Amino acid sequence: SQQGEEDPQALSIQEGENATMNCSYKTSINNLQWYRQNSGRGLVHLILIRSNEREKHSGRLRVTLDTSKKSSSLLITASRAADTASYFCATDSTYSGAGSYQLTFGKGTKLSVIP
Amino acid sequence: GAGVSQSPSNKVTEKGKDVELRCDPISGHTALYWYRQRLGQGLEFLIYFQGNSAPDKSGLPSDRFSAERTGESVSTLTIQRTQQEDSAVYLCASSLEGRRGETQYFGPGTRLLVL
Secondary structure: OOOOEEEOOEEEEEOOOOEEEEEEOOOOOOEEEEEEEOOOOOEEEEEEEEOOOOEEEEOOEEEEEEOOOOEEEEEEOOOOHHHOEEEEEEEOOOOOOOOOOOOEEOOOEEEEEEO | OOOOEEEOOEEEEOOOOOEEEEEEOOOOOOEEEEEEEOOOOOEEEEEEEEOOOOOEOOOOOOOOEEEEEOOOOOEEEEEOOOOHHHOEEEEEEEEOOOOOOOOOEEOOOEEEEEO
């Protein structure tokens, strides 16, 4: 079952504007990651935020985490046409024994940045 | 070094046929994951391999699905008696040790279409 739910499902902005995507999840987590996917193919890891962190930055990316609300947001500042992609949050809420570690993904936000 | 590679890139098959998908992880990565992504959806975890430990098969949707991995190298995902509902992109990922919080590196995926 899906753990994370991103919203909006789709977002269209002009180049140079900021894009904000949100993710909500259901169970307690150890960390939350954001991934990017171009054209329905492989995913690229963007940033990881741990459950004891509230905010993290990486270049034009800013991620926040509110564990009390079980939500996270990804902000892309000064967007570029090349940022057009789908963005997914993923959590590690499931942890079975023997070191197994699987990520549970949301359905993603499809971002379109118009030049 | 080379990233995760998958083959074939695309596969079209007839209902009832068996298919085999291949994943070459990043050299030195002990953990390997298979995910399925249906159109417009997030990723569903299928199976996880970690070194010589017993694989975590908890995500396999039916006994028509199986996967093998030889040591810490290539993995194959086999779908027997394919159904139209199996149509999806199958993504493979690897990580260094399979620990919580590790970045997973994804391959480009195999797009499977069952007619």
